[in-house]
Amino acid sequence: MTLDINARRLLDRVEAFGGIGRDPGGGISRAGFGAADLEARERLHEEARLGGLDSAVDAAGNVIVRRPGRPGPADRPVLLIGSHLDTVANGGRLDGAYGVLAGLDVMQTLAEHRVELAREPVLVAFANEEGALFPQPFWGSKVLAGALDSLPADPRDHEGRSLRGPLARAGGDLAALGTAVWPAGSVAAYLELHVEQGPVLESGGHTIGVVDSITGRTQFAVEIRGAAGHAGTTPMELRRDPVTAAARVVLAAEEIARERRLCRVATVGWLEVQPNSANTIADGVRLTVDLRDSDPVNLELAEKALRTSLATLAHESNVSITVRVDARAAPVHTDPALRAAITASADELGLSHLVLPSGAGHDAQIVAGIAPIGMIFVPSAGGVSHVPEEDTADADLVAGARVLLRTVLRL
Numbered sequence: 542m543t544l545d546i547n548a549r550r551l552l553d554r555v556e557a558f559g560g561i562g563r564d565p566g567g568g569i570s571r572a573g574f575g576a577a578d579l580e581a582r583e584r585l586h587e588e589a590r591l592g593g594l595d596s597a598v599d600a601a602g603n604v605i606v607r608r609p610g611r612p613g614p615a616d617r618p619v620l621l622i623g624s625h626l627d628t629v630a631n632g633g634r635l636d637g638a639y640g641v642l643a644g645l646d647v648m649q650t651l652a653e654h655r656v657e658l659a660r661e662p663v664l665v666a667f668a669n670e671e672g673a674l675f676p677q678p679f680w681g682s683k684v685l686a687g688a689l690d691s692l693p694a695d696p697r698d699h700e701g702r703s704l705r706g707p708l709a710r711a712g713g714d715l716a717a718l719g720t721a722v723w724p725a726g727s728v729a730a731y732l733e734l735h736v737e738q739g740p741v742l743e744s745g746g747h748t749i750g751v752v753d754s755i756t757g758r759t760q761f762a763v764e765i766r767g768a769a770g771h772a773g774t775t776p777m778e779l780r781r782d783p784v785t786a787a788a789r790v791v792l793a794a795e796e797i798a799r800e801r802r803l804c805r806v807a808t809v810g811w812l813e814v815q816p817n818s819a820n821t822i823a824d825g826v827r828l829t830v831d832l833r834d835s836d837p838v839n840l841e842l843a844e845k846a847l848r849t850s851l852a853t854l855a856h857e858s859n860v861s862i863t864v865r866v867d868a869r870a871a872p873v874h875t876d877p878a879l880r881a882a883i884t885a886s887a888d889e890l891g892l893s894h895l896v897l898p899s900g901a902g903h904d905a906q907i908v909a910g911i912a913p914i915g916m917i918f919v920p921s922a923g924g925v926s927h928v929p930e931e932d933t934a935d936a937d938l939v940a941g942a943r944v945l946l947r948t949v950l951r952l
């Protein structure tokens with residue numbers, strides 16, 4: 542009999558984790574390092590230990606699951622399997638968690654059958670991939686991959702609170718991040734299984750996606766300062782209204798992608814008005830701009846255009862606008878040998894597959910800085926994600942985990 546994952550165990554875990562951080566409306570809010578995220582991480586430790594695996598936390602807050610008594614990454618290159626447990630605000634139950642739980646099942650299956658591989662499999666649940674509360678997306682993978690220079694020394698959340706305490710509560714240590722960096726050559730290959738989050742596989746009737754590239758992305762924090770005032774008494778010509786300026790910033794970002802086509806997509810998804818009062822002209826607005834493209838040159842052009850527009854808008858609206866880059870992630874290609882291994886595994890299982898790019902960001906693109914990466918997608922119902930309706934058929938969830946197992950066995 543060929544080795545197989547435990548489909549029931551996987552689906553039960555997906556269901557159980559889907560109850561952690563659930564909003565009244567059915568979405569999942571598990572912001573990285575928030576209370577629900579801590580609960581999910583604890584649950585992962587428990588499940589791993591009950592399954593006979595070792596589970597630990599590194600200084601960055603990444604949860605790392607190993608088979609007991611195996612050599613560490615310094616001694617033997619590992620086959621790293623990963624994704625994340627944190628979510629966006631009011632997101633779905635599969636983005637991230639599915640890949641972690643499928644990886645856990647693969648680890649447990651290998652341990653139960655005492656399978657020895659040329660590369661020791663290790664599972665990682667990366668901390669704060671989304672950056673919902675602390676706007677440092679890819680936090681855990683950036684630390685593991687040694688990209689410490691790209692991270693702030695004292696990361697803060699949207700309200701200015703330090704990451705230090707929440708990271709410590711998760712078992713990490715901001716003062717010891719260097720200990721969470723994996724040495725060069727320690728990862729022989731990295732595999733991530735994820736829901737597609739788009740419509741391509743479903744509309745083409747395919748079960749498995751073989752990812753060939755992951756989009757590049759730059760995320761900006763923009764702060765607009767104007768002058769607060771009375772909504773009834775301040776004449777229009779004397780106003781320095783940051784809300785009207787923000788509206789122009791939103792449209793300028795859209796224009797950069799939609800009309801000027803400098804990058805593939807541009808999104809303002811987070812806005813905060815101070816003091817947010819119906820009869821007061823606001824004194825400040827903060828917002829984020831997310832620019833994405835598969836070509837780094839386009840991302841640079843789009844950034845330049847955004848900065849120029851913001852300078853012009855600040856002048857025209859008589860407000861001040863400051864811009865900070867919260868995250869940069871370069872576009873990357875997956876490894877041809879890993880793509881071939883995923884394809885062969887899908888063929889072996891008789892599953893229809895398609896090569897496609899990822900428009901979403903993934904920890905894999907950060908790990909690509911230190912190791913060859915491969916990504917497996919399964920279909921998303923209706924092509925939607927980062928929303929409560931995010932869903933994938935059970936049969937597809939199981940199929941994806943089987944492809945992951947077969948790919949691990951092949952490497």
Ligand code: GLV
Pocket residue numbers: 670671900901902903
């Ligand atoms: C990560 O989930 C992203 O925003 O693509």
Ligand code: MN
Pocket residue numbers: 629636671901927
């Ligand atoms: Mn996501």
Ligand code: MN
Pocket residue numbers: 625636637670735902903
């Ligand atoms: Mn994800």
